[in-house]
């Protein structure tokens with residue numbers, strides 16, 4: 211399950227957002243322990259599929275949310291605060307913008323700087339802690355870490371590195387190698403666009419929230435209709451049909467023969483999966499073809 215960190219200064223509205231997304235009300239008061247809950251993603255299509263298929267049950271994709279405690283912007287975050295962040299898939303920076311005195315541009319940039327400073331210090335430590343000579347890293351890693359440093363010094367996140375570069379950095383526990391998105395909480399002040407993806411929300415809307423998160427994480431949705439269960443699945447955009455099958459069950463991945471697919475819009479227009487099959491509207495994919503966002507999929511396997 212995709213793990214989403216809610217990060218931000220205290221009073222920015224993280225716990226309120228967390229409650230809106232998870233329905234969970236209780237709160238943990240330890241400043242180093244996040245509230246953890248599950249949020250469901252009800253996209254625009256899944257209920258429509260359930261309706262036309264006359265399915266009895268619908269299973270929505272789920273995300274795991276971590277509501278990390280905030281510290282005031284005057285204090286900043288202690289380094290060990292970030293340890294649980296290394297398990298996170300994406301960091302949502304919540305920025306307070308619901309008061310007349312709000313300063314969202316300033317808060318957003320200083321929040322991002324918290325992450326950038328953390329990574330800068332870590333990389334500097336690895337490269338230069340032993341009297342200026344890197345120890346215990348390969349030459350290739352050294353070159354890459356120096357590239358990181360030059361990005362960070364330009365106040366850029368490491369998100370923009372290639373996937374291969376990020377894989378090479380996996381062991382170093384950096385923060386900004388993962389996708390980061392700014393959640394501008396409220397519309398009191400105007401917010402000026404940044405290089406980091408952002409969304410401005412007057413009211414919490416879970417579908418918009420997840421769509422934005424999925425976009426920065428390069429995730430897509432596909433659907434299955436099995437018996438009277440309609441289910442939505444979230445996978446990386448680069449997944450092949452066979453890998454997508456593995457998301458459902460390892461046996462389907464192993465015995466994969468082909469996948470029948472139909473864009474959800476076409477399914478809704480045609481009216482049912484069986485009818486789409488009869489009129490020859492389905493497209494068949496081999497194991498290495500890519501599933502598209504919004505495909506309804508039936509897997510054939512042995």
Ligand SMILES: Nc1nc2c(ncn2[C@@H]2O[C@H](COP(=O)(O)OP(=O)(O)O)[C@@H](O)[C@H]2O)c(=O)[nH]1
Pocket residue numbers: 218219220221222223224225226227280308395396
């Ligand atoms: N007007 C307004 N108040 C909010 C909003 N979100 C949170 N608050 C209030 O701001 C305070 C801090 O919110 P909370 O979610 O606890 O912030 P956290 O410290 O980031 O977890 C609480 O009194 C909330 O009721 C919002 O969107 N609009």
Ligand SMILES: [Mg+2]
Pocket residue numbers: 224225226278279280
């Ligand atoms: Mg809170």
